Amino acid sequence: MPTSDTTLLLADVTIAKNAVEARYRIADLSFATAIWYDSVDFDDLRARFGDSFVERLGFHVAAFEMNKVASLKPARIDWGDYSHFADADFNRLWASVFENVWAQWRYENRITDYRVPALPEPAAPTAAPVTRDLPDDRYLAFCGGGKDSLLTLTLLGDLNVRYDSLGYSASFYGTAPEQHALIDRLLDHGTPARRHKQWVSDQFLDVPVTELRPDFGVDYITAAETPSSIFAALPIVLAHGHRYICLAHERSADTGQVEWNGEDINHQWGKSFAAEALLNSYIRDHLIADFDYFSILKPVYDVVIFAALTGAEDAVPDTHSCNVAKPWCLSCPKCLYVWLGYAAFLDRETMIATFGDVNLLDRDDNIFTYRQLVGLEDQLPFECIGQAREAALFMRLAERRGWSGRVLEACRDALDALDLDAVARDYTALDFDRPNIPASIREGLKALFERSAAIARERIAVLSGSETPAPESGGVYEPVHARR
Known part of the structure; x- marks a missing residue:
């Protein structure tokens, strides 16, 4: 005891x-x-x-x-x-x-x-570090298999960076062969040495x-x-x-x-x-x-990250982000959030290829979690997700792209309260002052993110009525990255 x-x-x-x-x-x-x-x-x-x-x-x-x-x-x-x-x-x-x-x-x-x-009394200082x-x-890129990993692989390729990848399985996430197979499917869209x-x-x-x-x-x-x-x-x-x-x-x-x-x-x-x-x-x-x-993505928010996946629709179905039942359980906060971000920027064919023919905005058992995600409950879920205004923006963009369901009305207060100008300003701004980005890729990375931020701002402008809505695939939104 x-x-x-x-x-x-x-x-x-x-x-x-x-x-x-x-x-x-x-x-x-x-x-x-x-x-x-x-x-x-x-x-x-x-x-x-x-x-x-x-x-x-x-x-x-x-x-x-x-x-x-x-x-x-x-x-x-x-x-x-x-x-x-x-x-x-x-x-x-x-x-x-x-x-x-x-x-x-x-x-x-x-x-x-x-x-x-309580920790023991410290030992004498340890020896000096090794130097090579x-x-x-020489880069080692972690690949967990999600949309952030996909964008990282794409960015490193666009920047002509020579890199190796690292994927790991953990026994508490399921069987190792399944986890590595999922990661390898995504890595097939990159160029690790x-x-x-x-x-x-x-x-x-x-x-x-x-x-x-x-x-x-x-x-x-x-x-x-x-x-x-x-x-x-x-x-x-x-x-x-x-x-x-x-x-x-x-x-x-x-x-x-x-x-x-x-x-x-x-x-x-x-x-x-x-x-x-x-x-x-x-x-x-x-x-x-x-x-x-x-972190190569530290200068940006998810608004820019999801926008940057426009043009990578061939690879998106090979992403997975769920920590409950890989690749997707379609009920946890992370699954609901990623589905929503994809729905905001990607076409129906890509959504079906990724998740199956499901509409997570039309399920009663998702209402509470989506209300959490858009900031209408006491707290955001404890998950690796973006902020409440980002989720509310994605929900409005998904609705504009033709998605419907009971969740939308349950979250309407958060959607109506969005200040679109403030969202565009806050979540498409780039921060290169603080992140520890290597100097050799900093300017090239900034240019790529600026193009992705422009796509996000165009989508937000559609919500304000100042732009013509984009068709389901592509349209006025020029892809940031060529298909691979």
């Missing part, structure tokens, strides 16, 4: 030739997470960078996978035999990630007296711990998937000489879904620019000096 002084222990980290496995213990429970790689030979990394560095790297992978087990509210953390890798900077980073990502966990469990488990002699054009793969086997997230063990006193658990995935990708970065990791996180990830207990509760904090800056700084200072990760 857990007590008020429960300790979460990093019990073991095993680095095999092609895998890292970590085991954790809390109270009478033990969990393991294993990450397998198809393109990393840890024996070779040891020969190149030394045993100590590879062990330090494995510790970081394990420690950021371990934070999900802290959802069971341990009083303290014990790094076990690996405590010599946890210096003061590491403790600060781990605590910051936990405090910010687990804000949603505190909200959902109504926890007001606990923020971060690399060209500036090499496709790297990971397989994540996770005992903690695979079982209903909160239902089976109510004695821990929590009803919900969470995980820091983005920070964990960055550390888990570093062995690939080292093995194959990547200078950059390229992600696909857009501007809305910087904004939370609800204010509670004096906090901005942000489901997507791990995808935020604040998290990116924090993790980048630590990795450069402590692990790999000549490294950056960035």
Whole structure:
């Protein structure tokens, strides 16, 4: 039985030739997470960078996978035999990630007296980071399979960037072969030089711990998937000489879904620019000096992203975004949101090829979630979605394109309240001042986004009556990207 002084222990980290496995213990429970790689030979990394560095790297992978087990509210953390890798900077980073990502966990469990488990006294500062002699054009692009990944592949191709891709499966999302097959279908529309793969086997997230063990006193658990995935990708970065990791996180990830207990509760904090800056700084200072990760979509909102998919209709049916039942469950907030964005900008044939012949705006069981999405309920859903005015705009655009249904009337107050001039100004503006975009692609990327923003503004002008509505496919809206 857990007590008020429960300790979460990093019990073991095993680095095999092609895998890292970590085991954790809390109270009478033990969990393991294993990450397998198809393109990393840890024996070779040891020969190149030394045993100590590879062990330090494995510790970081394990420690950021371990934070999900802290959802069971341990009083303290014990790094076990690996405590010599946890210096003061590491403790600060781990605590910051936990405090910010687990804000949603505190909200959902109504926890007001606990923020971060106690960490051990820090070790002496760890060794200096490794430095490599690399060209500036080596990119590793994450591909999760959704519309953001599709646009990233398209942009990298249009910018003539040489890149590899990384797709990973996770046991809590379903079978690995199905997940990798879905990702590969989308990658067929890109031009990666090499496709790297990971397989994540996770005992903690695979079982209903909160239902089976109510004695821990929590009803919900969470995980820091983005920070964990960055550390888990570093062995690939080292093995194959990547200078950059390229992600696909857009501007809305910087904004939370609800204010509670004096906090901005942000489901997507791990995808935020604040998290990116924090993790980048630590990795450069402590692990790999000549490294950056960035989001190629961080300068724009979803309004521009959905508009940018105009002209890529051949690839859109190979996207998938659902975390409940891949490729689409057609009932969760993410499915409803992506369907709506596609309906706002894409033709019926593409919609049917992607989702089947369904109208999600004409289902009673979708009314509450859509009201959440457009800001008519207490909070936005905790999902990787855009902001309420974006969803309301997409709904109005979908209606203008001929979609109908009971959801529209249930959300009419939000649709009628839209200030179209303000929406066009706020959500088609580009921000290149803050995002960490490599200088070599910055101007080319800006030009591509400007064209996509122009398409979005034309669509919004249609709603205001100042432009002629576009036909179902193409029309006055010149595609940003040629078909592939």
